[in-house]
Amino acid sequence: MQQLKQQVFDANMDLPRYGLVTFTWGNVSAIDRERGRVAIKPSGVAYDVMRPEDMVVVDLDGNVIDGKWNPSSDTATHLALYRRYPSLGGVVHTHSTHATAWAQAGLAIPALGTTHADYFFGDIPCTRALTEEEVQGEYELNTGKVIIETIGEHEPLHTPGIVVWQHGPFAWGKSAHDAVHNAVVMEEVAKMAWIARGINPQLQPIDSYLMNKHYQRKHGPNAYYGQK
């Protein structure tokens, strides 16, 4: 359990390092699938005083198993994703500037180039708006549900992120570290897409064969990027 808390702590500390958060506006979790335990950032604790032992451990129903703090207020969203998609090892939520701007614009972040295709297979979708009932009910759980409704039966690791309507980005990966890595990429491609469309409003989405090539050379069965 210490190892899980350390991983989650490290991944949370990467958020300010990569410029993804202001104040406490972000949270990362990771799951230990064997034990059914999720470690997550405590709610509203500042990054510069946070320690590994401050991470909160909950079960998949949200019961606090270990830790003296309240878990992140977004915990129910994380848990919904872990319950639905067994491939997820880590989940992250931020309000990073450019990805959040796409959420506020209510639009998917379009796949415009190989930078995007190296990590995300196709557009990074934007959820529908939650209804008034969904917001006034179990809001954080319903946020998870609307993400799941958008992803549906697709493998979430193929497009490891989403923007929630008028809210901001969620990303995920095989681990907490991977999830943050993907959140960094999402912020960068969100910025590039904003600028590229400003330069040429009539630009084309990336050619599908080029998208395939780049995604597969990094993530496919015959991937040849990086070291074996």
Next chain:
Amino acid sequence: MQQLKQQVFDANMDLPRYGLVTFTWGNVSAIDRERGRVAIKPSGVAYDVMRPEDMVVVDLDGNVIDGKWNPSSDTATHLALYRRYPSLGGVVHTHSTHATAWAQAGLAIPALGTTHADYFFGDIPCTRALTEEEVQGEYELNTGKVIIETIGEHEPLHTPGIVVWQHGPFAWGKSAHDAVHNAVVMEEVAKMAWIARGINPQLQPIDSYLMNKHYQRKHGPNAYYGQK
């Protein structure tokens, strides 16, 4: 009084730390309501040489009670706000880039997402232009008056900031620290709103029930963000 000066000093030093000021373009004050004393940054003193004892203490009429420097040239604006709104504990003025751009555009910073709603209930308003008489008269006092005219009977802590027409942002809070915190948020949501509208000029303002939810989960009677 030392404590008040230290708080105001610390809050002023946060302005360059958060990238809100160039040179000396900003000032923070705080009030001790019991004694009727306001500590504020001295005018035109550089941040890298400023010390806690350089803070100037004035009464609510602007008379210097303690300190060897001239108080900030914007002191009369701060005092007008403290006299009118008893809930204010700290006030800050900056020329932060994106919030100032909205002031120059002459437009309210629209509430477009939950990042905004977590701190500001509704649009961050833009004042009307001061008249020639108001500018040539007691300019800084009149700046305070036009802010008050815009806020009116609303509780200022619910939307803790404003942009003054063709000038720049003012923010406030329960303390000097809170005021600066809100100024950081205002700058960030000003940047996000600029980008979001560039991406989608037809975007919608945040759904009112989503705005309510986010504001209340952080600031309402049943707030559940953070630790108890």
Next chain:
Amino acid sequence: MQQLKQQVFDANMDLPRYGLVTFTWGNVSAIDRERGRVAIKPSGVAYDVMRPEDMVVVDLDGNVIDGKWNPSSDTATHLALYRRYPSLGGVVHTHSTHATAWAQAGLAIPALGTTHADYFFGDIPCTRALTEEEVQGEYELNTGKVIIETIGEHEPLHTPGIVVWQHGPFAWGKSAHDAVHNAVVMEEVAKMAWIARGINPQLQPIDSYLMNKHYQRKHGPNAYYGQK
């Protein structure tokens, strides 16, 4: 002479500190009016190896009086300005991002708010294009001449900067330090003006009485900003 070289060195080192230069794309000079000597950055020397003794001293005709390096290739522009305007104590040229973008756009940086008016009285003008003859002749001298043609009989310290058509910004002041200070402000107001016009293409220039007020409270005979 050592003092002048030290001042010019310090002011040049402020360029990377304030993010105004990439590589060696900037130069600052200062003049000793009594002796008729100008110290200026050597041409093409990197900031991280430059020392005070590397500054080059020239007379007002450009003859090297002291120093082992070639003076900045823009020296003739600096000298033209010193010869024409006796109030100038320091001159700086950079390719800072946003001010250069206005030069490339071929437009004056419009006076849109008090941040601008605190330092620049009115728009920061853009010169006309140099003719082919002017470019193929004494190019750097002619750059100085087209700046002078644009300023004309106005006191250059009232609007201490300009953008040269398709080239970039020059700024000046009572000293090398003041010149760099004004170049930092120019870059910041250039950025704000770009963003503000993106937010509201129909925005108004700053009200003339507000511009007067802000310029005069800092620079007029009854200035009350800062300390006595």
Next chain:
Amino acid sequence: MQQLKQQVFDANMDLPRYGLVTFTWGNVSAIDRERGRVAIKPSGVAYDVMRPEDMVVVDLDGNVIDGKWNPSSDTATHLALYRRYPSLGGVVHTHSTHATAWAQAGLAIPALGTTHADYFFGDIPCTRALTEEEVQGEYELNTGKVIIETIGEHEPLHTPGIVVWQHGPFAWGKSAHDAVHNAVVMEEVAKMAWIARGINPQLQPIDSYLMNKHYQRKHGPNAYYGQK
């Protein structure tokens, strides 16, 4: 060979220093023309753990001569450029934000000012899209071929960079160090051109005689910028 590896290592480490790369998204190579050896960054190795001895040495056909890692997945692109253009000493590929945005926009980076003309003679071209066959075949080699098709018989050092359609920038120079230098300039002029066109969509390209003048004063037979 150690010297070549050290040069390539140093040049690769300049990429994060100048803000051109996120994670491992960039690679620099250099060639020893006498021996026909190219040193290049290993694929997917993080900058903060990379050492000079991790550089991989290949021959001009891509056979690994020295090194325990896989060479960059873009090696075939670099080699194609070295084989075709004997003047090239170093090549760099990044996904720097603004240059990549122009690639995604599918447009050449237009020559709009002297900052551009000091290094690039004319627009920085954008390649055509690769065909499906080219992408599914020897993709990285074909990327090199489409760059070569775009440059044609021009001397590549006169316009030392290109953006590849929907992908990103490649730059080059007489050495690895020069190549990175040019990549930094390309990113900066890509940013300036985006902003300048946002300010004035009807702006003019740089006057041809001004472009000639600036390019020649730095790179022509009678260059007078810098030191002899």
